[in-house]
Amino acid sequence: MPEGLRSPTVFTPKSISEAVAFKFRNPNARFWAGGTYIMSRPGFYPNPSQRDIISLEGIQDLTRIYHADRYLEAGAMVTIQQLLTMGSFMFSKELNNAINSIGSSVIRNQATIGGALCTSDMRFSLSCILATMNAQVEIRMVSKSANSRWIPVSKLYDRKGIFLFSESALVTRVRIPTDVTSQYQFISRTLDSPMHNPSESVIFGLQYSINQGSIATPNLCIALPDSCFYMSQDFDNLLSTLSFPITQEKASRISKRLASDLKQSVRQNASPLQIERAARLLDVVLNEINTNYLAG
């Protein structure tokens, strides 16, 4: 053991309230789910200022999957591989493909839903996918009363992609709607690996339906892993004004508008390449929808 290196204390609570109580008493401790993100950060070990650990592995409530008529409810410690397995029965093919593209199966076996959603400053595909689908998360506040509430995934982050509840709450459950898969279409694209190349990667998600030639209730989400998490009601409204078929010029105008919106939202470290890629992705997707519409 290197000299001066402290071994962090590991708390192993058996229930959610116990975990929250640990965190309340030890504000410097951090919740530990799968650990794939924390351990892949540069300088993770050896690190003299290592924080204590609250391991969530032993909490049974966080590993349950519950399937109701209209949604799938998964505990935060359910692995992405388990979500994929359950999803293969009830999610659309596109959604399954999107989840399937998250890392390799070795990583998916270890990474958890909660961990993927709660990384402090980096956004991965799962956040974007779930936000696009209007999934809800239950968060348990770290306070004496330990009250909990359900909020949309999109409300977990600010525009710059920073997780807003990193020290103040524990994500316990995620509720993914399953009744919308027949009505809505879902498109997801990930360019480059968000983990290995965050400064060039772009994650794109769009859920929509076509009603009488126009896009109805679109839900667009774009994440630049280390600099932006973009969801805008204004932009969704703009998309819903489109009536198909549209011209190439119109699609380009919309994607340019997205680029200018993104420029205002991103952190300073965002590269122009990412913004350009995001705009081009929207352009391509709009043209795809247009082609499909024209083909009937």
Next chain:
Amino acid sequence: MRLNCNINGSQYSLVVNSDKPLSVILREQVLAFAENSQCQGAQCGNCLVLINGSAALSCLIPAFKLNGASILTFEGFQKTRFCHDIERAYADIGNQPCPQCYPSKTIIIESILNKIDKENQSRISGFRIGSGGHPELSQNQQNDSSANEQAARSRSGTGSISSELIAQEMAMSSCQCIELSDLEKIINLAYKYRSRRRARRS
């Protein structure tokens, strides 16, 4: 913390930092571990080990998760007859991974074979998941269903392992030294050898 675990068939009791990655423990405290990964969590895939039979990146597993675990590194795995099945398949196909990724690819192949085994076992015990899904599944059932589904997918169509599954599993190792079609043949052949030996023994 004191860590008690089984590494390559030997019982170890080590005093380690609770957050120390398994790759560092193996390199520093368990002698004769010739693991060639120095990535420290960058997921290069070279530090793959089998933990309780499943492939895992040792740089992403902290010490506190390892109490009581059975860890098999490539060095330990090489001495088992399971590895000989895979090596025999390499020889029969006439292709094998390059020396750099040989250990990681072999471990991934073993992990795929384990998944197929699990699927077969659950099929024998009559375990099946209904297409409607259960209202609530326990952790064990979820794990079983994962293996079930993975392996079922792996045997889609012609009864052989799908190249889609292999590509997914092999995504961990970035080296493209061996064709996917060859890997598919190697896995099928290794599984055949393994099944034959099991049949002989039983």
